[in-house]
Ligand SMILES: Nc1ncnc2c1ncn2[C@@H]1O[C@H](COP(=O)(O)OP(=O)(O)OP(=O)(O)O)[C@@H](O)[C@H]1O
């Protein structure tokens with residue numbers, strides 16, 4: 164059996180959905196949003212579901228990606244070819260610094276979650292108060308003549324194609340790591356750090372690897388966001404709502420399953436969109452209540468997430484995507 | 496002619512005011528099965544934690560094959576050839592039995608196929624090959640103990656520390672495990688075992704130490720150690 168099956172199958176499914184959405188810009192927009200959020204949830208889950216490190220501050224890395232691309236363009240006229248790699252390097256350095264600090268002092272579980280939240284909130288407040296970053300209003304990126312160089316397309320589908328590539332690359336990178344020594348070390352650290360160290364696992368190094376990989380992928384998501392919407396603001400790229408969404412998609416989709424978070428996003432984002440349009444203007448707020456009730460019901464009915472439930476229903480499904488874990492198990 | 500593998504000098508570990516270990520000195524010879532006995536709370540597990548690097552000793556030094564290892568990280572000590580099991584088993588619950596052992600095998604075999612091969616070997620040598628694909632959380636107590644050993648030997652140690660592997664097992668299970676420990680020793684792994692059962696220690700270990708309240712009561716051949724009046728009083732007296 165090909166060990167990349169857990170990456171190939173979801174990528175093909177996503178490609179099929181992309182093809183279906185080609186005919187309708189509105190559907191394409193939902194596809195782009197869903198694939199983007201699903202993909203960075205996959206990145207988040209590499210840390211949370213596989214390594215047991217719950218970050219509530221991942222919007223920091225998304226924001227780094229978005230703001231480096233936006234400010235690089237607005238301030239210096241730099242194209243994505245330059246700013247995307249810059250964003251990735253900055254996110255990696257930031258994750259390394261925060262990781263070193265947190266792991267050096269043995270922060271884990273809820274304490275690690277709160278520490279990461281604090282870092283992202285500081286960034287949120289700083290950016291919201293910085294005039295040359297547009298404060299809380301955000302910044303618009305100007306249109307350029309060289310549209311391809313600046314990834315500025317009139318139509319939506321090229322962005323859909325890009326996010327599809329991002330999704331596939333993330334799944335392949337993720338599957339490669341998860342099914343090799345790195346992934347075994349991650350799960351050992353998640354399940355029992357003391358035992359893992361006694362068996363020769365360098366805990367610090369492998370927790371840092373998880374953090375940096377996850378942060379880098381998330382920053383690519385942020386860079387993609389800025390290039391796609393030509394607009395960034397603190398609320399949508401640095402806010403805690405974003406970090407929480409990654410957690411919700413992962414839990415509903417299946418913590419500890421590589422492709423689980425994609426399912427979560429694919430279920431919840433279109434559902435939220437459907438409720439929003441179905442309820443109409445007059446019922447503003449009702450859709451959120453309905454959404455919340457559905458979310459709670461799902462969480463109660465499927466403690467291992469949608470992906471975990473699928474796996475227990477159909478045990479023949481490829482095992483290598485990981486093993487679903489129950490809510491709460493990830494926090495030691 | 497004897498050859499030293501482990502040398503412990505003036506080892507101390509203090510938890511605040513509590514002296515869990517103080518002034519402990521002993522030597523383990525290459526190739527032997529060495530026993531550690533002592534009443535509950537004597538400091539046996541604390542000693543293992545210091546040797547394996549899980550705890551930093553407060554005083555003293557630890558030499559493995561003439562190399563000083565106190566203060567090193569646990570994963571470095573493991574790499575140097577010292578492995579340990581946990582008295583309270585610590586399986587990786589989210590993984591299979593094979594996966595558990597592969598984590599240990601990866602240390603010397605970074606490629607997955609190699610690690611898997613060596614993990615299978617380790618499982619076979621402890622009689623667990625048929626359980627390889629079971630989820631670790633479904634094992635019985637006796638099987639979890641053997642998994643602890645399988646993981647430890649998959650790190651390919653020269654020195655193996657076993658912490659109360661026999662507690663809570665039936666007589667048959669215990670006898671089988673003892674045979675396997677002897678077999679491991681036959682393959683050249685030096686073994687240090689903590690055990691409460693005096694008959695087991697006297698049968699398996701030529702030499703032993705006795706700990707009591709964190710200090711060394713006696714060191715020597717197991718026979719002599721058990722005859723020592725202080726040992727009789729402190730340990731056997733209270734246990735009888
Ligand atoms: N991390 C710790 N912090 C504080 N005190 C500790 C710690 N670990 C052990 N102790 C104390 O040190 C003493 C020795 O404990 P240890 O677990 O080493 O005993 P033991 O000989 O292994 O006992 P047992 O036979 O019950 O396993 C005990 O009083 C224990 O409460």
Ligand SMILES: [Mg+2]
Pocket residue numbers: 539540541582658
């Ligand atoms: Mg003990």
